[in-house]
Amino acid sequence: MIKRVWLLPWIGLFLSLPAKAAWEVNITPGATAISREVYDLHMIIFWICVAIGVVVFGVMFWSIFHHRKSRGAEARNFHENTAVEILWTLIPFVILIAMAIPATATLIKMYDNTDSDIDIQVTGYQWKWRYQYLGQDIDFFSSLSTPREQINNEAAKGENYLLEVDNPLVLPVGQKVRFLFTAADVIHSWWVPDLAVKKDAIPGFINESWAIPEEPGIYRGQCTELCGRDHGFMPIVVEVKSQADFDLWLADTRNAAQAQAAAASEEWTLEQLMERGEQVYNTSCAACHQATGQGIPGAFPALVGSPMVTTDIDAHINIVLHGKAGTAMQAFGAQLNAVDLAAVITYERNAWGNDTGDSVSPQRITELQQ
Amino acid sequence: MSDPKKNGLFKAALSALAAMFGVQSERNRQEDFSSGSPLRYLLTGVLMVALFVVGVILLVRLALMLAGG
Ligand SMILES: [Cu+2]
Numbered sequence: 043m044i045k046r047v048w049l050l051p052w053i054g055l056f057l058s059l060p061a062k063a064a065w066e067v068n069i070t071p072g073a074t075a076i077s078r079e080v081y082d083l084h085m086i087i088f089w090i091c092v093a094i095g096v097v098v099f100g101v102m103f104w105s106i107f108h109h110r111k112s113r114g115a116e117a118r119n120f121h122e123n124t125a126v127e128i129l130w131t132l133i134p135f136v137i138l139i140a141m142a143i144p145a146t147a148t149l150i151k152m153y154d155n156t157d158s159d160i161d162i163q164v165t166g167y168q169w170k171w172r173y174q175y176l177g178q179d180i181d182f183f184s185s186l187s188t189p190r191e192q193i194n195n196e197a198a199k200g201e202n203y204l205l206e207v208d209n210p211l212v213l214p215v216g217q218k219v220r221f222l223f224t225a226a227d228v229i230h231s232w233w234v235p236d237l238a239v240k241k242d243a244i245p246g247f248i249n250e251s252w253a254i255p256e257e258p259g260i261y262r263g264q265c266t267e268l269c270g271r272d273h274g275f276m277p278i279v280v281e282v283k284s285q286a287d288f289d290l291w292l293a294d295t296r297n298a299a300q301a302q303a304a305a306a307s308e309e310w311t312l313e314q315l316m317e318r319g320e321q322v323y324n325t326s327c328a329a330c331h332q333a334t335g336q337g338i339p340g341a342f343p344a345l346v347g348s349p350m351v352t353t354d355i356d357a358h359i360n361i362v363l364h365g366k367a368g369t370a371m372q373a374f375g376a377q378l379n380a381v382d383l384a385a386v387i388t389y390e391r392n393a394w395g396n397d398t399g400d401s402v403s404p405q406r407i408t409e410l411q412q
Numbered sequence: 413m414s415d416p417k418k419n420g421l422f423k424a425a426l427s428a429l430a431a432m433f434g435v436q437s438e439r440n441r442q443e444d445f446s447s448g449s450p451l452r453y454l455l456t457g458v459l460m461v462a463l464f465v466v467g468v469i470l471l472v473r474l475a476l477m478l479a480g481g
Contacts, residue, residue: 127435150479 070235073261073282074253077238079148087141094137152238155250158220162211166223166230166243166265167377168370169272169329173211176222180295183377184209185325186275190333193275205262208325210279214288215258223249227372228270234263234280242267255282270370272329306380306404312388315401319389322382327390330370335394342370346394355391355400362387363410380407420448424456432460 071081109115165172170185187208191197200206213219223232223243233240237253255261263278283291310318324333330342337344345351350358362383365373374383384404391398427444430436444453 122438124435124437128433131433131435146475147479150476 072238073236073255073257073259074238075256076148076152076253077236079151080238083145083148086144090137090141152251155220155252157218158252159217160214161220161222163222163224164211164232164243166225166227166232166269166276167372168227168270169265169276171207171211171230171232171265171276171278172226172377173209178292180292180299182209182295184211184279186272186277187325188275190324190328202262204275205264205277205279207277207279210260210281212281212283212288212291213253213255214285215255215282216285218252218254220250220252223251229267230265230269230276231267232263232278233266234261234278236261236263237280240266255280258282258284258287275329302379302381306408308404310381310384310401310404312392312399312401315385315388316392318381319385319387320393322378322386323389323393326374326378326382327386335390335396345390346396351390352396352398355402358391359387359402359407359410363407375411380404380411383407420452421456424448424452425460427453428457428460431457432464 069081069084071078160178161176163172163174163176165174167183170183172181172183174181184207186204187206188200188202188204189197192199192203221232221239221241223241224247225243225245227245229245230243231240232243234253237255239251239253241249241251243249259282261280261282263280265273265276265278267273269276323331331337331345332342335344335346350361361371363373363375365371374386378386381404384402384407387402387407388400390396391400391402423444427436427440430440
């Protein structure tokens with residue numbers, strides 16, 4: 043009785059299986075015609091493999107059992123049998139061709155990037171995505187929005203832990219969207235299983251793919267090319283909207299961009315800049331320099347007490363706008379708007395006891411950007 | 413097998429084909445190594461690979477044509 047104790051966890055596991063209905067190991071049928079075709083191909087090929095496995099292992103086990111030594115079986119020693127060799131080469135060949143025919147038909151469709159309704163350039167950055175709607179005047183970054191407290195185990199993890207962003211990619215339902223993938227620093231890869239799109243984003247190259255989302259909804263994905271420290275922290279969220287909602291979103295987003303431009307010419311107080319700067323810092327800088335401003339020794343410099351951050355304001359503005367070539371410090375001049383840049387620089391100069399009292403106005407940044 | 417000089421080319425082609433397929437009987441293999449010049453086998457081998465490449469190109473063309481691409 044005691045000896046059967048090892049069974050208990052297994053019994054527990056099997057009893058809990060029905061309760062875990064959402065426990066899935068298979069790929070998703072997804073939300074597009076292509077993703078369903080991919081799923082069907084996967085299932086057909088899976089069952090072919092199962093059938094082959096059953097036949098091969100069946101014959102093997104039967105032979106072992108039937109020709110066992112205790113029944114006086116004796117091995118026949120022979121070398122080569124051309125007929126059998128041809129057979130076991132031809133059969134897999136035929137099976138492979140039979141699988142290749144439907145697979146090729148789907149692949150040809152997947153590579154047909156013509157006749158798109160919307161073109162979106164997707165650029166991978168360490169560690170966020172940038173979406174530019176070509177010819178639509180829409181251009182924004184999409185960064186992880188999971189709070190740092192959840193990541194650091196200081197708060198309970200949310201439902202979409204590490205799969206949520208500040209600005210999702212928004213698409214209209216039923217339109218052919220063509221994606222053009224590239225990257226600004228290292229190789230990334232854009233993967234949204236529900237759309238059956240998984241493409242490398244490579245600096246200096248443009249890769250293409252497309253999707254026609256069929257149902258409004260939220261589809262999540264991830265970067266699937268190891269791209270450095272926060273590779274697991276640059277998720278993708280696609281929000282598919284009805285055409286009417288999409289048009290509203292387009293208008294809203296354009297208005298917001300104009301409001302941003304207007305905000306850059308307003309007067310900002312130190313407090314306002316600090317408040318905004320903290321948000322910007324936490325989404326754009328904290329991954330490397332840490333929320334405490336202490337950085338990570340040997341990799342990312344501390345900003346607390348740094349001579350540049352506490353004295354040389356021009357050098358500080360310069361490195362944030364233009365980055366430092368050959369290091370992980372990126373040029374944020376094109377990624378953030380003038381207000382965000384002014385705010386984050388002001389924040390760094392006054393947070394964590396840096397207390398310089400300096401405040402950088404958005405106007406100063408706008409001038410430098412021209 | 414008959415006179416190797418008469419059927420030389422055909423036999424070399426068959427051997428190259430067997431090599432590409434990956435199966436050859438021991439008897440034919442011995443025969444190949446004791447008859448004719450190696451050069452003939454090398455040349456037919458290269459030619460067969462070239463034909464294979466052209467074959468694959470044509471197959472892809474056909475597939476794309478059938479798909480209406
Ligand atoms: Cu990445």
